[in-house]
Amino acid sequence: MRPRTKRERLVAELSSKLPEITDAQIRWGKKHCFPHNAYRCKDEMWCSECGKMWVDTTGQKEGYIRCPYCGERLEIKSSRKKKLCQYEYMTIVTAVDKFQVLRHVEIGKHKGMKMGEIFYHSMEVCQQWITEDRKETVMARPMNMGKNAWIYAQPISIKNSVDYYGYNCYDINGYVYPKVKLLPILRRNGLRTSFHGITPARLIHAILGESKYAEMLLKTKQYGMLSFYMHRGCIYHPWVVNICNRNGYIIKDGSMYDDYLRLLDYFHLDTHNAHYVCPKNLKKEHDKLVEKKRKIEAKIRAEQKRKERIERMFRMKQDILSFIKRIQPFLGMEIKDKGIVIRPLESVTQFYLEGKAMHHCVYQNEYYRRKDCLILTAQKNGKRLETIEVNLKTFKIIQSRAVCNKTSDYHDKIIELVNRNMGLIRRSAS
Ligand SMILES: [Zn+2]
Structure with missing residues (x-):
């Protein structure tokens, strides 16, 4: 698409002036975006980094091993695969002018049937340009019909950030390159170098005011709750986070914690009381309540079944009686x-x-x-x-x-x- 608005023209111009992706960045991507494995098939092992093969008779099936050729530390995987074809994204977070820019680079890693040949290719495929007012302009290469591959031969250009189905297919959750440059407002709202497993663009929009609690959760370092909130989209007990923060209690597992709060509700236990809200051992307390609930529900089910049985018997009796009456003349x-x-x-x-x-x-x-x-x-x-x-x-x-x-x-x-x-x-x- 040609840039049509003033904003689009500005983005297109700034985009053309962005520096090339550096070799250091690509090197980082190759190292950090892919798993480093030794694939074992019987006594043969091959290295996902240098592609060389060696014989290992120790029988070790898990854990780590060093490649005798390139010295890379590898996690052992039992697999018969001889080929490799992996694609990952590296996201470079930078700021230009008034824009927070996310540059997504696709890195492909391949190995054919021949041993000793690993090759990579990388291509910047998409840029998200976000301003403080949560407006976003996307520059990207076109995609194929199936929307599962970028067309490398075509240049980056302005795109509609939302597709026909209202789905933002440019919200890429890449491995974030550690040198991060942020707009001051994002730093002020608590963002540093990590996105805590959340898709960068989504977290940026959230702490710019799209989500009610994202900024608070980020600032108070409740990352477990933040990632749960960003995935679920809502918190049912928002006051609880304040109680946790006052008591220096960090929620590690957001979904288990949410489960636990619902269990507290079920048993009419006070979710305004730090005694319940900040359990020393969340898993233990959670499991205890789950078990208690299970027993109660089992009792209720048994009672229900008993009632149904009685009802069935009663109906059967009624049926027999009325049938006897009706069949009398015959x-x-x-x-x-x-x-x-x-x-x-x-x-x-x-x-x-x-x-x-x-x-x-x-x-x-x-x-x-x-x-x-x-x-x-x-x-x-x-x-x-x-x-x-x-x-x-x-x-x-x-x-x-x-x-x-x-x-x-x-x-x-x-x-x-x-x-x-x-x-x-x-x-x-x-
Ligand atoms: Zn190797």
């Missing part, structure tokens, strides 16, 4: 012809047995609860043929099903037989 009814005997299911137990034998849902779907429905079973020589549903309002056959909801050879005969005797059913029902 008890002993029999329709017989040529060996086929059709009888109503006369108890809930019979529904269960019919459903089980015929592999259908007459019991599961609680047909015995349906008011206008009479269920009959058709049998021959004690063998179940089909289950028939008759509607007691319309006196029509709704369905007649054999095993697994299929139809038997006697299907038509059964239908004909029931229809012929519908008068009997109608008389019994009335």
Whole structure:
């Protein structure tokens, strides 16, 4: 994009005057942005720094070892990989004019199948220019369609900092080069050389006033809480930080601490009291409360299950009683012809047995609860043929099903037989 506003023109001009990324900076990036590993496969090891391979029969599978070729200290990893292709960002934090500038350099580290060949390449891909009023202008190289790679061949130019989806894809969390130059206001608001694991641009915006508590947390060195706050976006017990600060209590693990405060709330313990808010051993107190809560919740669940069981029993009883009432007029009814005997299911137990034998849902779907429905079973020589549903309002056959909801050879005969005797059913029902 061409620079259009006064601000964009200024940024474009200042950007063109920025010094080149220095060799010292690149050297730092190569050393600090990547893990230094010795990859072990059986007795062979190779060095991620010089790419050379050697034999090691000690069997050591973890810990550190020195490369016999380049002398680098390496962490041992068991891996069959022979190639390397890693990309990382180094972020150079500098100030120009009234702008806080973040220069993001992409560094690639590669090794092919051949041993002894590691090569790097680096390219400045993006710059974020931020002013005190939290306005941001982005200069960057274009990205490919998938937004997963920079197009190196194209120069850096002005970009929309927010994309089509409202997502800022230029908020890069790079390894911050230790020589940091900050605008005075950022120093005043507590920022030094470390960004405490938070994406630099996000932390800068936060302490310029975007987030309510970031500056306070940074100034009081509550870094654990700061990084939790920046990731979560809110603090539910902001007063607690003041109590901690008054008592010289540093929160190390923000998310566990937040969990702990919620547990205090759960047990109605006073989150304004330093005794609770500043535990000597956070993990121990946290785990104690978790266990206590677990027991209480288990009790509640057990009680709930007990109630449900009683309710189920009660309902079952009601169902049986009302079914017995409804089936009374049909008890002993029999329709017989040529060996086929059709009888109503006369108890809930019979529904269960019919459903089980015929592999259908007459019991599961609680047909015995349906008011206008009479269920009959058709049998021959004690063998179940089909289950028939008759509607007691319309006196029509709704369905007649054999095993697994299929139809038997006697299907038509059964239908004909029931229809012929519908008068009997109608008389019994009335
Ligand atoms: Zn080496």
